[in-house]
Amino acid sequence: MHARISSRSVSGLLALAVLPLSLAACTGASSGGADPVGGGASAASTSANPDSGLPTGTLLKGDLLTSGLPSGYALDSTGTVDTGESFQDPSATAAAPACSALDATGWISLAGFSAVSFAQSDYIDKGDSEEFAQEIDTYQGTSSQDVMTALSKIATRCPSFSDTQTHSTVKVVVSTASTPGDGSVTIALHDTSWVGFTTLVAVRVNHSVVSVLSSATSGSDTFAAQRAASIVANLKAGAN
Template sequence: MRLTPRVATLLAVAALPLALTACSSGSSSDDEGTSARPAKAKDVNAGLATGTQLKKALAPASAFPSGFTLEADGASDTGGEFLSPSARSTAKPDCTRLEGSSWIQVTGFKGGVSFAQNDYANHDKTEEVAQEIDAFQGTTANTVMKQLQAVADECATFTDTEAHAKVKLTGASMPGLGDEAYTMTLTSGAWQNGTTLVAARSGNSVITVLSTAGTDDGAATAKKVTTLILGSLKGLKTA
């Protein structure tokens, strides 16, 4: 049917509000889409120190007894990157890990999302001091400390890997050192000297030190190194 000019005009006028409504609706949709953009994901590593930063917080060579030198093959760190957090193994702790430098792994955790460590030893390799700092996400550092105390109970006695001798472990809290601290002393009738292990938490970081230096089962050196690291961590600037 052919439309008269009047009818055509009326239809055109009637269609105009519909067109305006459609345009208005589209504009509103665009605005809603803009305002509904997803929020930026939270950085779970915010505030944590990188391996490069933690390396700077390790105790310097001057902190170790005279004649001790850095063991080149015992130094490592995660650099500027963060690792993926690892789940804790619930298997029975391997007490012999307490004999090694990275003894934090006895807790079932492989380590932090970032870390730095190195070892020092005397000329004859008969005494050593190992230091490590691990940074953890969330409240994992608190869990690590609790696990260390549990390990002290489970590993009250165990057999070492070299002399196959019985080792006795005694543990105790160390008030006034970091946010919390715990020490373990390992002794054996087959050893010339015992070993002192100190773990101290500073915020989201856990410091672990192993020492066999001196005639006191390494206790004085272990505490000295731990105290120095805690002081360095306080002054550390993180992202």
């Protein structure tokens, strides 16, 4: 028997990844030195840009883990995507995804906020029975705090949901903590028809939120927490 592997949904993320690179011209991601002539206007423009100082998807991709994963896990290219050098136009999600989206990559979308940049990768074991997904999303202003608040209350909205594959009931249990990083939310998914468990962990670091999913026959809670802490360390080391 194997752990029940979660479904993966990245079609929306893939669409975001192909945004025109010309958008970068409107963000703080453009490179180059300060203009000595009209420098005041340039500084004013930068301060008015809500994306100024935020990491691009390219930078966030470098903070994702590429080592320290169990033997036999391989990168799933269909679940690996980032926003590159461009920033997205943020907006609250018009319609919140179904609760079953908790059991898929990109589950952080249930918080109801869209990031301006992100990077994601997905690893599957060779038996297609276990999965590790990791993602970093960056938000403008105080939205990262709002994301964490929404996730901490997700069990109120989604105390359970139906597994679309097994048609069984998945129970949702949420716990919060002050570490690692600037705060964390752990979501445990339990289903008596599964062998093993799925654990989701979200950690806020400044304007970014690290989110991971671990579906395994055993130890998904410890593994998810440790991998999230490693990504947080990468973010802090890069000051992203």
